[in-house]
Amino acid sequence: MAQTAVPVIVDSGAPPPVAAEAPLVLEHPHTSTGLDNRKLLMWAFLASDCMFFGTLIATYMVYKNRSLDGPLPREVFDVPYTSVSAFVLLLSSLTMVLALSSIQRGEERKMRIWLSATALLGCVFLGGQFYEFTSFYREGLSLSRNLFGSTFFTLTGFHGTHVAIGVFWLASLVTHSFRGRLHQEHSLLVEIAGLYWHFVDIVWILIFTLVYLIPD
Amino acid sequence: MAVVSAPLSHAGGMVVAPPTLAEPAYRGLWSWFTTVDHKRIGILYGVSAGAFFVIGGLEALVIRLQLWTPDNTLVSAQMFNSLFTMHATTMIFLAIMPMGLLFFNYMLPLQIGARDVAFPRLNAFSYWTFISGGIMLNLSFLLGGAPDAGWFGYANLTTRTYSPGPGIDFWMLGLQVLGVASLAGALNFFVTLVNMRAPGLGFMRLPIFCWMSLITMILLLLAFPSITVGLILLMFDRFFDTNFYSVPHGGDPVLWQHLFWVFGHPEVYILILPAMGIVSEIIPVFSRKPLFGYAVMVYSGIAIGFLAFGVWAHHMFAVGLGAIADAVFASSTMLIAVPTGVKIFNWIGTMFKGSVSFKTPMLFAVGFISMFIIGGLSGIMHASPPADLIQHDTYFIVAHIHYVLIGGSIMALIAGVYYWFPKISGRMMDETLGKWNFWTFIIFFNITFMPMHWTGLLGMPRRVYTYGPDLGVTSLNQISTVGALGLGFSVLLFVVNIFMSLRYGEIASDDPWDGATLEWSIPSPPPVYNFARIPTVHSRDAWWAMKHPERMHLDPMEVTPLAGSPGHGTETAHESVAVATADAPPTVIHMPSPSYWPFLCALGLPIMATGLLLSDSFGPMTIPLFAIPGLLLLIGSIYGWSYEPA
Numbered sequence: 001m002a003q004t005a006v007p008v009i010v011d012s013g014a015p016p017p018v019a020a021e022a023p024l025v026l027e028h029p030h031t032s033t034g035l036d037n038r039k040l041l042m043w044a045f046l047a048s049d050c051m052f053f054g055t056l057i058a059t060y061m062v063y064k065n066r067s068l069d070g071p072l073p074r075e076v077f078d079v080p081y082t083s084v085s086a087f088v089l090l091l092s093s094l095t096m097v098l099a100l101s102s103i104q105r106g107e108e109r110k111m112r113i114w115l116s117a118t119a120l121l122g123c124v125f126l127g128g129q130f131y132e133f134t135s136f137y138r139e140g141l142s143l144s145r146n147l148f149g150s151t152f153f154t155l156t157g158f159h160g161t162h163v164a165i166g167v168f169w170l171a172s173l174v175t176h177s178f179r180g181r182l183h184q185e186h187s188l189l190v191e192i193a194g195l196y197w198h199f200v201d202i203v204w205i206l207i208f209t210l211v212y213l214i215p216d
Numbered sequence: 217m218a219v220v221s222a223p224l225s226h227a228g229g230m231v232v233a234p235p236t237l238a239e240p241a242y243r244g245l246w247s248w249f250t251t252v253d254h255k256r257i258g259i260l261y262g263v264s265a266g267a268f269f270v271i272g273g274l275e276a277l278v279i280r281l282q283l284w285t286p287d288n289t290l291v292s293a294q295m296f297n298s299l300f301t302m303h304a305t306t307m308i309f310l311a312i313m314p315m316g317l318l319f320f321n322y323m324l325p326l327q328i329g330a331r332d333v334a335f336p337r338l339n340a341f342s343y344w345t346f347i348s349g350g351i352m353l354n355l356s357f358l359l360g361g362a363p364d365a366g367w368f369g370y371a372n373l374t375t376r377t378y379s380p381g382p383g384i385d386f387w388m389l390g391l392q393v394l395g396v397a398s399l400a401g402a403l404n405f406f407v408t409l410v411n412m413r414a415p416g417l418g419f420m421r422l423p424i425f426c427w428m429s430l431i432t433m434i435l436l437l438l439a440f441p442s443i444t445v446g447l448i449l450l451m452f453d454r455f456f457d458t459n460f461y462s463v464p465h466g467g468d469p470v471l472w473q474h475l476f477w478v479f480g481h482p483e484v485y486i487l488i489l490p491a492m493g494i495v496s497e498i499i500p501v502f503s504r505k506p507l508f509g510y511a512v513m514v515y516s517g518i519a520i521g522f523l524a525f526g527v528w529a530h531h532m533f534a535v536g537l538g539a540i541a542d543a544v545f546a547s548s549t550m551l552i553a554v555p556t557g558v559k560i561f562n563w564i565g566t567m568f569k570g571s572v573s574f575k576t577p578m579l580f581a582v583g584f585i586s587m588f589i590i591g592g593l594s595g596i597m598h599a600s601p602p603a604d605l606i607q608h609d610t611y612f613i614v615a616h617i618h619y620v621l622i623g624g625s626i627m628a629l630i631a632g633v634y635y636w637f638p639k640i641s642g643r644m645m646d647e648t649l650g651k652w653n654f655w656t657f658i659i660f661f662n663i664t665f666m667p668m669h670w671t672g673l674l675g676m677p678r679r680v681y682t683y684g685p686d687l688g689v690t691s692l693n694q695i696s697t698v699g700a701l702g703l704g705f706s707v708l709l710f711v712v713n714i715f716m717s718l719r720y721g722e723i724a725s726d727d728p729w730d731g732a733t734l735e736w737s738i739p740s741p742p743p744v745y746n747f748a749r750i751p752t753v754h755s756r757d758a759w760w761a762m763k764h765p766e767r768m769h770l771d772p773m774e775v776t777p778l779a780g781s782p783g784h785g786t787e788t789a790h791e792s793v794a795v796a797t798a799d800a801p802p803t804v805i806h807m808p809s810p811s812y813w814p815f816l817c818a819l820g821l822p823i824m825a826t827g828l829l830l831s832d833s834f835g836p837m838t839i840p841l842f843a844i845p846g847l848l849l850l851i852g853s854i855y856g857w858s859y860e861p862a
Contacts, residue, residue, distance in 0.1 A: 031411040037334040040407045044437060048399060052441035055475065059445065059460075068466045144457035147466050154452065172855075 042192045046199045049162075053203050056158060057210060060151040067146035076136050079212055085128035086208045089163070092121035093201045096194045106184035112177050115190070118197065119170040122163050129160050152211065159207060162200045169193050250810035252336035253744060257343050258321030259640070262633075264347055265314035266711075271354065272306035273707060275299045280664075280700040283693045286685040296681035297364035298383065302353070304367035305387065308487065309394050310350045312621065315629045316490040317346075320405050320429055322640060326735035326742065327423045329414025329751045329758075334407040336808040337857060342401040344818030349393030352822055356386035359829075363387035366679065368480065369450075371461035371472035376454050382832050385454065388447050389825040395444050396821060402436035405429060414734070416753035420514070423733045424507060427514050428493030431521040432486050438525070439482035446475030455828060455839075470535055477528035485524040487621060488588075489517065491628030492559060495581045498635050499563050501729050502578035503570030506757055509562045516555030516562075523552040533601045534608045542601045549599035556592060560585060575729075576650030580631030583658050587623025591616055594669065609679070612672025618665045627657070630710060637714070638728045642741045643721030649713040656706035664699030667692040732757040745805040813857035820850030 031037060099114035133153070141149045173193060176182045182189065251257060279299050282290045291299065325333055333339050356362045363383040365373045374384045409430045413422070422430075449460040450472070459465035461472050500507045507513060529537055529545040537545075563585050572578070594616040598604040607613060630653075637645045671692045676683055683689060727736040734751055735742075737759045754770055755761040761768040827842025 032413040032417075033411055035411065037407050037411050040411055041335065041403050044403050044406050048403075048437040048441055051438050052445060055442050055445040055478075059449065059471065059475075062468075062471060063460075063466075066466045066468075143452070144459065147459060150452065150458040150460055154449070154458075 036188055039188065039192055039195070042195050046195065049199065053159070053206075056155045057206065060155050060211065063147045063151045067148040069146045071136075071139055071141045071145075071148075073148060073152075073211075074215070076139050076141055077212055078132075081128075082132065082208065082212055085125050085132075086204060088121050088128070089125045089201055089204050092118045092125070093198050095121060096197050100187065100190050100194050103182070103184060103187040103190050108177055108183065111182075111190065112174055115170050115174050115177070119167050119174070122167040122170070122197075126160060126163055126167070129156065129163075155207060155211070159200070159203055162203070166193070166197050166200055169196070247810065249815050250340075250812045252332075252340050252808050252811060252814070254321045254325050254333045254336065254339060255640075255742060255746075257339050258318050258323075260343055261314045261321055261346075262318035264350065265311050265318060268306050268310035268350060268354075269315070270707075270711075272303050272311055273704060275303040275306065277700055277704055279303065280697040282681060283683070284697050285694075286687070286690055287682050291681070293681040294361075294364065297366075297679070298357075298362035300679055301363050301366050301387070302357070305353060305363070305391075307621070308367060308483070309391070310353070312487050312625050312629070313398070314346060315626075316432070316487070317342075317401060319425070319490065319494065319629075319632055319636070320401070323636060323735055324405060324408060324426060324429055325412070326639075326738070326746060327426050327733050328409065328412060328417055329734050329747060329753065330408065330412040331746050331750075331805070332808060333404050334412055335404045337811050337814045338400055338404050340811070340814035341818050342397045342404065344815050345393055345397035345400065345821060348818055348822040349390045349397060352393060352825065353386060353390035356383055356390075359386075368476055369472075370476075371450065371453075371469040372463065372467075374450055374454075374472075375461055377462075382829060384450075385829055385832065388450055388454070389828060392444065392447050392451075393821050393825065395440050395447075398436055399440055402433045402440075406433040406437065409433070414751050414753050417758070420511065421753055421756045421758070424496040424510065424513055424517075425490070425493035425733075428489040428496070428517050431517050432489045435482045435486050435489070435521055435524060439479045439486070442475050443479035446472055446479070449475075451828075455831070470532075473532050473535065474528070477531045478525070480531065481528040482521075482524040484620070485520055487625045489520065491584065491625040492517070494628045494632040494635070495563065495584050496559075497733065498577050498581040498631055499566050500757070501635075501731050502575060502581070503567045503572050505566055505570040506732070506760075507562070508565035508568075509558075510756060512558060513562050516558040519555040520552060523548060523555070527552055530599060530604070533604045546599055546601055550596060553592065553596050553599075560589060560592075575634075576645065576647060576654060577631045577635035577729075579651065579654040580627050580634060580657075583654065584624060584627040584631060587619055587627060587658070587661070591619025591623055594619065607672060609677055610672035611668040611676050611678055614678050615665050615668035615672060618668075622661060622665070630657075633710075633714070635729070636735075637717065638724030639735055639740050639742070641718055641721070642724055643717055644724045644728060645717040645721060646713050649709060649716070653706055653709045653713060656702060656709060660699045660702030660706055662699070664696050664703055667695045667699075671696070727759075730763075732760045734759050737762065745807055748805075809861070811857065811860060813853050813860060817850055817853035817857060820846045820848075820853065822846075823849060 031040075033040070095114045095117040099111050099118060102108075102110035102114055136149075141152075143149055143153045170193060173182060173190060176189075248256065248260065251260075278291060279296065282288050282296060282299075284290075321333070321339065325331070353363075360382045363369070363386060365379055365384060365387070369384070369387060372378060374388075409422075409426055419427075449458070452458040453460050453462065459467045461467050461469050463469065496507055496513060526548045527545060529541060530549045533542055533545075563581075567582075574582075594612070598607045598613065598616065634645055634650055637643070671689045672678075674687070674689055674692075676687060676689045676693075683693070724740050726738065726740050728740075729736070734747075734753075737751065738747060751758065751762075755768050757768070761770055765771065823846030824843045825846075827839040827846070830838040830842070
């Protein structure tokens with residue numbers, strides 16, 4: 001990996017002595033609202049993404065119980081199994097918060113650990129989804145089998161894609177940090193990735209509740 | 217960062233020295249591919265939209281020629297279907313929307329006193345994505361047949377069973393690519409308007425065009441996901457054998473109608489709100505009065521944006537959604553006429569007792585109001601389900617949409633071109649040719665579309681390639697065709713006027729109309745950095761206030777003068793402030809560097825789409841063959857873009 005080639009950032013893990021008193025250095029230029037442009041962009045994007053998932057969830061709900069053919073949700077769902085992977089994804093929100101808190105205090109090594117943990121938990125969730133998809137497929141549920149298959153795989157597939165993009169993003173941030181380009185004054189980059197990550201988590205809470213927990 | 221060093225000497229508040237670029241920029245044609253300057257991107261949008269407008273107009277002329285006589289055989293029924301589909305898709309997505317983007321790009325940063333948009337490279341990405349989507353759509357004519365299911369693409373006509381050819385694939389993927397462009401643009405302008413306003417430019421001081429644009433951006437952000445999902449489901453149906461819209465498998469084609477119109481109705485406000493904003497800028501300037509009821513104008517714009525999401529099913533009265541749903545959507549549709557009516561009264565109120573001068577921009581703006589009233593009134597007619605059931609799918613609806621989209625949007629956009637052309641090009645457009653342009657436009661427009669109200673009520677269905685001689689609509693159709701040819705001639709006058717004025721037009725001053733907003737405070741055409749010094753805003757109509765503080769009841773001492781036309785900086789108080797602030801002129805202005813990453817990034821999407829398009833003829837293996845390189849190009853460009861110093 002490239003990180004060995006560049007100077008290693010020496011980080012004792014303790015915050016620099018002045019950082020506690022000095023206000024955070026704002027990297028961005030003055031804006032009318034005081035909110036960084038990139039952060040505002042992310043909020044606006046998430047509003048749009050809300051409508052995206054809202055539409056996908058609405059499609060699932062509209063077609064619920066309208067499959068002409070099996071397998072049906074109650075025949076394939078393994079709620080305890082999915083609960084565990086949902087818990088894993090929720091846990092990743094905690095590690096994301098810890099990563100942000102670390103970089104805001106200037107602890108870069110800790111941030112890398114928490115970011116990697118977040119990405120790893122995301123991968124565990126994706127692995128779980130992959131296993132779930134393949135086992136459903138073995139039980140006869142494919143994308144084109146019935147309306148349940150079509151709506152279920154489309155909805156959860158797009159959510160999984162969002163998680164995968166998030167994992168890439170987190171991995172990029174970790175690489176960025178190893179190259180020594182992600183310091184306390186860049187904490188906003190982690191914060192924005194966090195906004196996205198938490199959003200993807202919240203969407204999963206909705207999907208898990210509406211798709212898995214509420215019986216048909 | 218490209219550093220523009222502008223050795224500014226402030227003589228009476230006027231910038232005289234031209235800026236010099238510290239590092240060589242890309243030159244010639246390549247500079248247009250790498251530009252991130254909002255003004256140049258605006259021009260790219262304008263030129264592309266103009267080209268697509270001509271293509272869409274020619275399609276319309278062929279449609280009208282086909283309908284010249286009963287049982288005509290100029291084009292086949294199949295070709296006719298493609299023509300009306302591509303005419304509507306082109307005009308809506310490739311002409312009117314990007315023509316709005318010309319003004320968003322060029323004028324929004326100038327009106328809010330900013331040096332560029334919030335994300336200049338994202339802006340370039342939007343443009344290149346838009347143009348690749350537009351080219352993809354139109355390539356379908358050459359590559360196996362254009363889409364033929366209408367711009368609304370109703371399921372299940374669009375499923376593989378009923379549309380086996382590649383036309384729908386081009387349409388569906390082209391719209392997806394255009395959706396990405398719109399989303400990126402909307403995010404960018406939303407952030408720009410919220411975050412990049414000059415000091416003192418509070419929301420209730422924003423020029424009204426900025427306000428209407430802001431509402432448009434919110435509509436784009438919230439409405440586009442719906443059609444995106446609808447198109448994804450259609451793509452899965454067509455390529456991956458799902459059954460979202462297939463009745464034999466339990467699917468429901470009405471789902472598509474909901475998804476489409478939840479987007480489609482806000483979309484018509486996406487087309488009309490910027491037009492309303494442009495007209496609201498022009499009318500005060502040519503009436504020599506501030507906009508009547510500014511706050512109410514803003515609130516009614518917000519009300520329109522809000523209600524826009526609650527009226528979509530009025531496109532679906534014929535589906536049979538039930539009495540309650542029909543009643544609710546009929547009421548909300550009639551309700552949306554209230555804020556629209558408020559706006560019309562405010563425009564009239566602005567002109568009332570003003571010193572109105574009917575220059576070409578004003579003529580088109582007043583033409584907009586009168587034609588939009590006609591279109592609005594027929595709109596209220598078919599807000600009522602019983603009336604709509606009779607008018608549905610007849611030429612009456614065709615008349616209505618053209619009154620609101622040509623008489624509304626396009627007339628306002630042409631007004632905007634006449635109004636802002638001096639700022640963009642540094643030359644005035646020809647008034648005589650402009651007046652000819654206006655009168656031929658409005659006369660032939662009415663000759664074309666007014667008869668369609670009768671054609672429709674007499675029972676001629678729309679989207680049918682011909683009609684029988686005994687239907688009694690032959691002469692009405694011939695009047696429409698004559699009008700359409702005249703309208704084409706009027707557009708030709710407009711194009712000629714643009715090219716002639718670019719070359720021979722009278723040199724424009726910085727502020728030829730004595731404008732109210734900040735774009736008139738800087739040179740024509742504006743320098744790369746727009747504002748030598750970022751202005752401070754003290755009231756609405758900021759530039760009027762700076763020129764005539766006493767009339768706006770402002771203390772002249774408070775109003776900082778700007779770089780601008782020297783004729784206005786006459787008050788001594790002005791000059792002393794100018795001297796005081798000129799002590800520390802900004803000498804180095806940081807502007808974003810040109811970049812080729814947005815262009816490369818935008819290429820990724822059409823490459824990915826190519827795989828799907830070819831899979832019909834060459835089997836499913838082409839999907840990964842193109843999708844993987846396209847995706848890699850997209851991801852690689854995003855990384856290149858992120859790590860490039862801005």
